Amino acid sequence: MKQNIYDNDTFFKSYTSLRKTGVTYNDFVEQPAIKSAISTLNGKTVLDLGCGNGQFSKYCVDNGAVKVTAVDISMNMIEQAKHENKHDKIDYICTPIEDYEVKNQKFDLIVSSLMIHYVEDYTELIEKVESLLNKNGEFIFSTEHPIVTSRKEMNNWMKDEGGNKLHWKLDHYQEEGKREQHWYVDGVVKYHRTISTLINTVIQSGLVLEKLIEPQSIPSGLEKMPKLMNEKRRPSFIVIKAIKQND
């Protein structure tokens, strides 16, 4: 059973009201890094894995993509995407990534934003991505940084009595697997993987690693969300870009 927290009503309401503020880690840290890694969208076919509300899919067509296939497990998210980011060059499809099947179609760019830490079988996913890329196609994904997913307990800032952050608590780094946490609702499951697993699996699939980004906030984020200064102390996300050199 694939996890579908976005169709939990409590979670969905909290999540969408957060995202609507436009003042989030996504806006200032993760999305700028993903976008900076794309060589060009002009004339490209795109697969958006875990498209959420369709904001990034819409960004792709607004910047020259000729076709975007946008996939998400959550009917809530797909309905919101169809409502807010409808476009005749975007196909929204509601299915778990793991079950997504496509024949006789490949893509120039495959992007996945903060979805892969929910997927149990990382190797299978990466192999599927590799098989769906055109020659010279790009794969760019973000995931929670192993530094933040490793420790099994939550509340990972060590604080003094005044609530000041002293350091980040790190532990259990080599113990890959499930991490359960409370994020609006109890029992949200994410999967911790080491950096070497994240990278070696991509390379073993046949893709060529081009770049790693451990993003910090863009300047406007530091003004609007001062706590993003903490991204200097420990990275929340990692962005990996790889290329399919051979067909």
Add this chain to the structure above:
Amino acid sequence: MKQNIYDNDTFFKSYTSLRKTGVTYNDFVEQPAIKSAISTLNGKTVLDLGCGNGQFSKYCVDNGAVKVTAVDISMNMIEQAKHENKHDKIDYICTPIEDYEVKNQKFDLIVSSLMIHYVEDYTELIEKVESLLNKNGEFIFSTEHPIVTSRKEMNNWMKDEGGNKLHWKLDHYQEEGKREQHWYVDGVVKYHRTISTLINTVIQSGLVLEKLIEPQSIPSGLEKMPKLMNEKRRPSFIVIKAIKQND
């Protein structure tokens, strides 16, 4: 001025008596990982950057290397190497890596064991390595893991009153540069770099990343040095392997 702590008498005595025990992080964690990453030594020419006491250079000729050039900044180490690991297929050269010049000679394998965190200009070093590799040549190096070099203060295990390790203290991850510490003597300088810097610099030099290893202890290490269990909690080292695909 390049740092040469190994020619400090106090440091050198402590360091050599530690290494002679054969019960070290090098023996059980770092060297097994380096060796596992080498495709073959048979018939290969090797450059050993930061060769220390020559143990690894000797391992190379014992396992089929036809010629090893072994470089170290420390006269103490080079003299020990010439004494303990002398071999007519090994040339020991005493010079800082940064000043090492060689004309009309390239290598099939370049290895550097736990030296690169002492080097200030990482980009220059990687570009030199790339220029010294034959086509299809391998570059394998280990360095202290960014998780352990990041925090500016030392004593990075958070302990309870009974001395039990609660978690690893992580901080200052994105602030690259000098970290000064006490290791037998005061003022040992190491350079912290993020994982993205370590990897992207290799890729930008033209080398192709093949593998990342965040090694744990081999089983015999856990018997002889029980504290190596802590390598599961946070990795001390990272090993990077890259290939020169084009000449």
